[in-house]
Amino acid sequence: MTGDRQIRVDTARLRQSADQMDEVGDKAKDIITTLKNAINARDYPWGHDDYGNKFVKGDKGYGKSAENLLTGGDNMVDSAGKFSKGMRDAADKMDNMDGRQS
Structure with a gap:
């Protein structure tokens, strides 16, 4: 029951938060790219003997x-x-509902 209750959203701050989330995603992408490059540069460092293959292969091995x-x-x-994107879309929708422009 909401009756007289109102929900207020500061859409400008919501967009700022979306920008911060983009920064988090960009930083995570940089980290993952660095990790991929490091892993790929090492190729197969454990040798192709029984011990190396046991360490790397299988469902619980390093490779997986x-x-x-x-x-x-x-x-x-x-x-x-x-x-x-969802945060920005929500801010736009709220501004449009209130007759504001984003």
Whole structure:
């Protein structure tokens, strides 16, 4: 029951927060790119013997763990971009509802 209650949103600050979220996404992207480059530069550093293969291969091996880490990082970057876009879209919609221009 909302009755006489009003919700107030400072759309300018919401847009500023969206800019900050973009910065988070950009920084995360830089970190993931650096990590990918470091991993790719090392190629296969454990040798191709039994011990090296046991460490790298399999569902719980380094290879799968590295792949999952990088995929998770890429997903985080995408999520930050979608979140900031949603914040801007919400601010625009609220301004339009109030008759303000963004």
